[in-house]
Structures are given as structure tokens and as C-alpha cells.
Amino acid sequence: MxxxxxxxxxxxxxxxxxxxxxxxxxxxxxxxxxxxxxxxxxxxxVPTPPKFRGKLKYDRESCVGCGLCVKVCPAKAIELVTYKEEPKEEGARPKIIRKIRIYIGRCVYCSQCVDICPRNSLSMTDEFLLANEDKLAKELIVE
Amino acid sequence: MSGGKKYTIPVGPLHPAVHEPITIKIDVEGEHIVGVDVFCSQVHRGIEWLGMNRNNPIQSIYLSERVCGICNICHPLCMVQAVEKAAEIMPTERAEYIRVIMAELERIHSHLLWAGVAGHEIGFDTVFHYTWALREAVMDLIEYLTGNRVTKAIMMFGGVRRDIDETGVRKIKEGMQYYLERFHKIEEIFLHDPTIKMRTRDVGILTREDALKLCAVGPTVRASGIPKDVRQDFPYAAYADIGVDAITPDMYNGEVHGDVFDRIIVRLLEVKQSIEIINAALDNMPSGPILAEPNLVKLQMLLKKADGEGVGRVEAPRGEDIHYVRLRKGEEPFFSWKIRAPTYNNLLPWIPMLMGEQIADVPIIAASTDPCMSCLNRVTVVDVNSSKEYVLTKEKLHELSIRKTRRLMRNAH
Known part of the structure; x- marks a missing residue:
């Protein structure tokens, strides 16, 4: 046999x-x-399966900076970053903009941030060749 | 050669035969084992601490998934059930069926993985490669359904995160057909091959009494003739609708030996049973939503407000898994979280199993309970009062030190 x-x-x-x-x-x-x-x-x-969870894609324009993804990320891979935009008019207060920064080196690919995002700014791509010597490399930080 | 000198052989903490960090100290007289002691807790990772201090419940789902690489449906399912009981969330009906399907797919993959490892342990590597090649079909199925081979990320409080669509149902049915067609081949290799029978029949016997006394769980206890299965005794998810009967080796050939061969029989029959459960679940799966509370922000608020405790019980491929969760009002992390993995119960039965056997049987006997050390290592409790002579107390060490100094001084003069 x-x-x-x-x-x-x-x-x-x-x-x-x-x-x-x-x-x-x-x-x-x-x-x-x-x-x-x-x-x-x-x-x-080998082609990836249809529900494959790869590198995160971030749509900066539609993000409102609510920070919900920061709260649910199990790996603490997402950081809320505050920017100050100089006002166009003289004397006005500077505008504060909140956006996120994702450290792919820490990501565990659970896609929980994609589920909770109220504006659908986050999505998972098929990209999986992410090995890098530097965990803070430019390709591994999504802004 | 009885009456000869006794030797102690340590196996582990890291030993190629047991794969994971555990120490077994074996007293041998010649080739025969006359005494066994097991030392565990070398890979404690503090997972519960993270769940009780750093994480909110949703983050903890993914943490519990990483308790074990193989049981990564059982642990989150168990934890989610405990939290659902504590916060009084009812999972939807369709989600319950999807949970059953995922858990049974995991059982097939775990049992086939174990069968391969068992073949490898007795030096039968052809069987190892053959079963692992068969296992690829179920891994591909899991990958198709969840997007990943290992960390499936499918559990959520009140349901599951991904639905099974028409194509998914068709693919699972095809996969199950593939296994049914090949089942007689696996049966032929494992249960009729003279090599495997020679090495495993009447080896590592765990009697019915010992199994009950030491609270063994899973296929280990069922192989000793005790029909103990959480899916049968305390059905969770959709198991109550399907109806599961615990499998004992006497169903196959009418006799119970409680040896390694019986454990192989139980696991192989359970693969077949899992296929039947999956087919039944697919046929009876109701339609409807997969999440009780699709709004995750609302769910988080609900969990923050919840106050209570819950226990989740799941029949993992290795046996009964228990998670205890306590939630306190106004606190996001768990107030208390305790995991009891099945290997914890299956470790003490190693002692009666190994007694009287030969050194060469240690790997297959140890592997026959399908141990998973990183699951087992939860909280370490050291009982100082019951410590034996191998533990050197500070005073004893000090005394030895003084004696050595005196001896050296005497020799110097």
C-alpha cells in the first residue's frame, strides 16, 4: 500500500x-x-485567496481622524498624528488636522480597523511581499 | 535487569523528540522506565496579563487567537463565548453554524497534523509526508474561507466576521468529498499497517481508572473508553442541533486498550465525524445576519457597561478548553481572565503511560496526547511546602557553601 x-x-x-x-x-x-x-x-x-488580508491601504482624503482604528488595533500598529495647518487669513487660529499613521511592521493583518472605520478609508490589498531589514522603512509606513 | 542501578535521564527542556519546551525526568533501570516526573512552564508569555491590563475586549480576541498556533478557532471561540455570557449577548443563528464549520475544519487539520507527527515520531516519514499532503486540502479551504491559513481572525462577540457564500458552500462540500474518498486510504495506512501496529499496540496504556482520576480530556480520555466530549455533554454553538456522539475505540473494533493505537483510532474516526458534522451544518445552515451587533462602536460601549462573569467551554482538537472571563462595569479590559488549555490535563497521564515502557517509546507516548506546551503555560504556581530534595533552599545552599570553605581550608593546611 x-x-x-x-x-x-x-x-x-x-x-x-x-x-x-x-x-x-x-x-x-x-x-x-x-x-x-x-x-x-x-x-x-501562487495567487492569493479572495479574502486575503495583505498590506493596508489608507485613503487620507476621506479620513476624519476619529481614532477608532487606533483603539481597536490589537498590535497598536496605528498612531494618531496631529498636524497644524497655518491659517490663510491673518489672525485666525491654526487649523488642527488629525490623520493616522500605520506601522506595517507591527500589523497582524486582522483587518479589524477596516471593519470599524466609519468612512471606509481603510482597505486590505493583495500585497504580501513585505519583508524588510528595517521595520521603519518607507514602504512599511502608510500615511 | 531489575535490581540494577537506577539512572535519571532528562528529556528537554528543548529536545527534538518533544518539539516544545518541557522537561521529563525519567528514572530507568536498564531500558525500562521506573519513574517519571514532568516539569512544565518554560514558555509563560503573560497573555492573560495583557488581556487584563492593556487590551480592550476586541483586541483580546486576536490575542487569544495567538495562544496556540493550531487551536486558533477554539481559543477565541471559547473566550468569545465567555464574554457573551458575561455581557448577555446572543450570537446569531447563522454565526453559530459558521462557528461549528470553522471549528470542525480546524479539527480535521489538527488531527491530520497529529497523525503525520505520530508517523514521524516512530520513524515512518512516508506516512508523515502523505498525511501532510492530504492536510493541504483543508488548509486551502480554510484559506479560501477566512483569507489566512493560520490566524483566521473570524471570531467576534455576537457572531463571526465573515460569511460563507454559495461558492464557499460548494468548495467545502467538494473538500469534504475529497476526504471521504481518501478516508479508507488513511485508515488502511494507520490501522492496517504492521509497522504502526507493532510500535503502538499496548504501548503507553492509560487505564480507565487513571484517566478518570487524572482528569484527562479529549482523544486521550476517549481512547481509554470514557465517552467524554464537551460537544456531547454540554453542547455549545450549533452542536446541539447537529448532535455529536463521543467516539471511543470500541466503536471501531469492539475493544478498549487505552494505548497509543487506540488514540490513533479515535482521532481518525473523529476526522470522519467532523466531515459528517460539517456536511450536516452546511445542509441546515439558516440564513440571516452573521453579527448580533454590527456596529462595533455600540458593541464596545455595551461591553464597557457590562458587569458579570462567564465561562466558555469548547472541545478543542486536544480536549476541553476553558476560558473564564469577568467584566466589571466601566472598565474596558477584563477584570479577570483565566485560560485552561487541554494539555494541562493531559500532562499528568504521561506518568502512568510512561511507567514500565522503554526509552525509545517516550517520543510516541508523549506525542500521543498531542501536547501543546505554549497553550499549557498560563500561570505558574509554586508550592514550596511540597518541594522535594532537588530544590535547594537558601539555608541549605549557605550551609553547603560553609562546608566547602571549611574543607578547602582543611586541605590548605
């Missing part, structure tokens, strides 16, 4: 999807350069 399985597997193709290339490139930068020049091709990753 088991022997039969083993023999069957012997002639089967491996299940692994060899993303991004068949063999690990010696230099990632060199590989990307080759891809840009059209000399090499990236094997696409």
Missing part, C-alpha cells in the same frame, strides 16, 4: 511553486536587473 504511494510520487512533478526563479539567484539585485532588461522572467507567486 505505502510502496504503491511511494512509487507513484516518484514520477510526480514537485508541487512547489518556484517563486521568483527556478534556482535561487546569487544576487537579488542582479536578478531584478536581468528581469528589467528582459533577459530573465519572474515565475509568478
Amino acid at each position: 505505502m510502496m504503491h504511494e511511494v512509487l507513484k510520487l516518484l514520477f510526480k512533478k514537485p508541487f512547489t511553486n518556484k517563486f521568483p526563479a527556478k534556482y535561487a539567484p546569487k544576487s537579488t539585485y542582479g536578478f531584478i536587473k536581468l528581469v528589467k532588461e528582459g533577459k530573465a522572467q519572474i515565475i509568478p507567486p
Whole structure:
């Protein structure tokens, strides 16, 4: 019984999807350069499922700065930031604007902030290649 | 070779055979185990402290999900049930069915994962790869339904966060059909293979009396012939509508040994039972809303106002899981939160199981209860009065130190 399985597997193709290339490139930068020049091709990753929760997308314009997402974030990855806008007219008080800043390095991808947002300013994208040496890198902070 | 010298062999805290941090001290005479002692609590993470001090209840759902990597439906489900009882929130009917489906999908994946690990522990790696390849189908299903393979983030007070649509129902049915078709193959490998039978029959026996005395839970206790299952005894979610009977090994071949082989039988039959439960739940799933209170801001206010306590009981793949939650009016974090994971009960049965066995059987016997150390490690209580001679008190240490100084001084002269 088991022997039969083993023999069957012997002639089967491996299940692994060899993303991004068949063999690990010696230099990632060199590989990307080759891809840009059209000399090499990236094997696409396995498609993400429809309800996949990836990197957060933030619509700054519609956000009212209510801070509800800050309250429910289990990882405390969201920060409320206050900006002062200089008034256009002389003598008027400076306008205070509240927006959020998301540290993707801390995000646990539960999508709770998306659920609670009253203005639908937050959404989850399909992006998942987020590994970085620096947790405060520009790509990992959404503003 | 009885009457020979006794040796103590420590296994762990980190040992390749038990995968997770736990220490077992085994006294051996020759090859035979004559004494066992288990030391746990090496991975305490203070999860309850965070739930009682830093987090509000909604944040704690995702924290409880991270108590265990495998039981990440059971723990939030258990916690959510406790909070629902404390705050008197009624989950919607459709949500109850979705909870059952998710919990049973998790059971299939956990039991298949365990079956693979058991094969690996006895050195049968072909079985390990075969079962884990089968497990991928249920993992893909979970990924399709929730968006993630592991941390599903689907529980919410008063319901669930994601609905199962028409395509989802079709995909689950197809997945269940896939397992039903392959079930006889798994059965053939595990229950009729001479290698597995040789290594597990009459090994690590837990008698009915010991199982009752030591309060074992889950497949461990059911394999000893005791029909104990929370889904049967105290049905939660939609289990009362479906009706679940605890599975004991005598259902398969009419006899109870209480050994590792019986635990394999129970787990494999439970996979089949889970498939039936999921199919029944899909057929009877009512339509309607999935959340009792869709407005999360209102829900948060409701939880802040709530005052009371609740206990959640869930049959996790490893056994009964209990969460106790107490809410106090005007306070956002839990006033009290206590988790009792199933491995806590299944650890002491290791002692009667290991007694009289051989050293080579330690990995498979330990693995046969499907231990999960990071679940187990909650609050450490040290009883100083019952400490044995291996604990050196300060006075004793001081005395030893004085003696050594005197000895050295004597030798110097």
C-alpha cells in the first residue's frame, strides 16, 4: 500500500511553486536587473485567496481622524498624528488636522480597523511581499 | 535487569523528540522506565496579563487567537463565548453554524497534523509526508474561507466576521468529498499497517481508572473508553442541533486498550465525524445576519457597561478548553481572565503511560496526547511546602557553601 504511494510520487512533478526563479539567484539585485532588461522572467507567486488580508491601504482624503482604528488595533500598529495647518487669513487660529499613521511592521493583518472605520478609508490589498531589514522603512509606513 | 542501578535521564527542556519546551525526568533501570516526573512552564508569555491590563475586549480576541498556533478557532471561540455570557449577548443563528464549520475544519487539520507527527515520531516519514499532503486540502479551504491559513481572525462577540457564500458552500462540500474518498486510504495506512501496529499496540496504556482520576480530556480520555466530549455533554454553538456522539475505540473494533493505537483510532474516526458534522451544518445552515451587533462602536460601549462573569467551554482538537472571563462595569479590559488549555490535563497521564515502557517509546507516548506546551503555560504556581530534595533552599545552599570553605581550608593546611 505505502510502496504503491511511494512509487507513484516518484514520477510526480514537485508541487512547489518556484517563486521568483527556478534556482535561487546569487544576487537579488542582479536578478531584478536581468528581469528589467528582459533577459530573465519572474515565475509568478501562487495567487492569493479572495479574502486575503495583505498590506493596508489608507485613503487620507476621506479620513476624519476619529481614532477608532487606533483603539481597536490589537498590535497598536496605528498612531494618531496631529498636524497644524497655518491659517490663510491673518489672525485666525491654526487649523488642527488629525490623520493616522500605520506601522506595517507591527500589523497582524486582522483587518479589524477596516471593519470599524466609519468612512471606509481603510482597505486590505493583495500585497504580501513585505519583508524588510528595517521595520521603519518607507514602504512599511502608510500615511 | 531489575535490581540494577537506577539512572535519571532528562528529556528537554528543548529536545527534538518533544518539539516544545518541557522537561521529563525519567528514572530507568536498564531500558525500562521506573519513574517519571514532568516539569512544565518554560514558555509563560503573560497573555492573560495583557488581556487584563492593556487590551480592550476586541483586541483580546486576536490575542487569544495567538495562544496556540493550531487551536486558533477554539481559543477565541471559547473566550468569545465567555464574554457573551458575561455581557448577555446572543450570537446569531447563522454565526453559530459558521462557528461549528470553522471549528470542525480546524479539527480535521489538527488531527491530520497529529497523525503525520505520530508517523514521524516512530520513524515512518512516508506516512508523515502523505498525511501532510492530504492536510493541504483543508488548509486551502480554510484559506479560501477566512483569507489566512493560520490566524483566521473570524471570531467576534455576537457572531463571526465573515460569511460563507454559495461558492464557499460548494468548495467545502467538494473538500469534504475529497476526504471521504481518501478516508479508507488513511485508515488502511494507520490501522492496517504492521509497522504502526507493532510500535503502538499496548504501548503507553492509560487505564480507565487513571484517566478518570487524572482528569484527562479529549482523544486521550476517549481512547481509554470514557465517552467524554464537551460537544456531547454540554453542547455549545450549533452542536446541539447537529448532535455529536463521543467516539471511543470500541466503536471501531469492539475493544478498549487505552494505548497509543487506540488514540490513533479515535482521532481518525473523529476526522470522519467532523466531515459528517460539517456536511450536516452546511445542509441546515439558516440564513440571516452573521453579527448580533454590527456596529462595533455600540458593541464596545455595551461591553464597557457590562458587569458579570462567564465561562466558555469548547472541545478543542486536544480536549476541553476553558476560558473564564469577568467584566466589571466601566472598565474596558477584563477584570479577570483565566485560560485552561487541554494539555494541562493531559500532562499528568504521561506518568502512568510512561511507567514500565522503554526509552525509545517516550517520543510516541508523549506525542500521543498531542501536547501543546505554549497553550499549557498560563500561570505558574509554586508550592514550596511540597518541594522535594532537588530544590535547594537558601539555608541549605549557605550551609553547603560553609562546608566547602571549611574543607578547602582543611586541605590548605
